[in-house]
Amino acid sequence: MTTAATRPATCLRRAVVRAVERPTPRVLRVTLAGPDLADLPPAAPDGYLKMFFPRPGDVEPAVPPMPEDARPDDVSAWFRTYLALPDTERSPMRTYTLRRRREDPVEIDVDFVLHESGPARDWVLRAGPGDHVALTGPYGLYAPRDEHDGVLLVGDETAVPAIAAILEDLPVGACAVVLAAVRDVTEQLTWDTAGDVTTTWTTPDRLVDDLRSVVFPPGRPYVWLAGEASAVRAMRRHAVTERGVPKGDVCFTGYWRRGKSEEQTVREALAAAERGEAPEDD
Template structure:
């Protein structure tokens, strides 16, 4: 009798920090490496993964595995349960068993920051994490959302700095002959980073000039006064939840874009934590 193994879409991988670099004043790149990553897959684009950070006093996160892992995870004592946050794969190099994740540093990256930013602000070579990511044995790869229909004439891509890794990966992937309008809200113009693309991309950077993010305004205003190209659009929006929801409402109700052609995701919420 032949037994077929059931492969879940996601698996848990262990990895170690091998490099860190400051991409911009508020964006830190953490490079992970480990033999476990041989079993990981990524579709690129806005590929989502979850990172588990060890709690204070622990060298590595303890994460349950198996079918009921999340229930077991939530039941762990507070001083043992690792913090968990969702990020975008910035780059995955399976041949080198390396994974890059860009993490936004809030405040000073330490006190007053969330667990992900706090960890990233002090991350050093040798630090260990766990990663929930697509299993390379599973088809298809799940956990990414930038999927414009074949008849898309142009794309609108918009978000704040938390979406910058995904936006950059999306823009870099666009082929020659594709048209895109891209809007990125950042803390200041010091956060501007190169965004090469073979596509015809009009890129607009919107700076808060050091003012705190307040959940809307810049993206909505800039896109509201923009004349859209002709043809069937596809929109991808990500960032602070209330701002992105308002922007989606504008596109559907005021710009007459079919809601099925607008993907939107709240990467974070003012005054709250999103795992």
């Protein structure tokens, strides 16, 4: 029997907004709390959450129930049920990095980059203490091994919160090279890290090209790439084919897809899985 202390990351949790602040002009940081977070499992420093937001006029997100001990098959079935809801009823879903976690009681921070439009932007701009969200996760991918001599972290503005979290987790003196893209200098951060970090800031339209001139960490680096999906694929090809990084040493994630909502992306991924197709791998 699954207890509250052993619920997996896949289960659906509810949380309440504790505070909202603006660390940079284009980022709103939302602090979430609530009893459902008490057993939130640990994750890699790039841990991310699938978040569900109430539609305008609703108090809580409209999402179907999920088994408390949900397995991957249960989650796939749950997402199909969720996606089958009418557009006028289904709460929007987006993915965000778990930027920071505090204990006793558990609180988490989530950074929202303010895009030009979208349901998450609409929600966070009106969010305040007491507002409700639902979430699953966290899920994390960052996993360098002992044989790696350093890390290369590359991403656009949606990946900056994860890059910051990874750098905060580095041991003393660990070598890291960062290439990060933001809209302007007001979004550039000063990292809180014990690592030995070299950072190059660029803009989203220059990210792929600028990677070509970056000096990778010496030895055998672990390469972490995140951001818009097509840009991530291009950067991965560069790392593997032009820099000779083994595919197994590259962690790559398309945080978003140009011209597609997250619901569309998940729907396509579920359909591909049903057809037995492997994820895109250039």
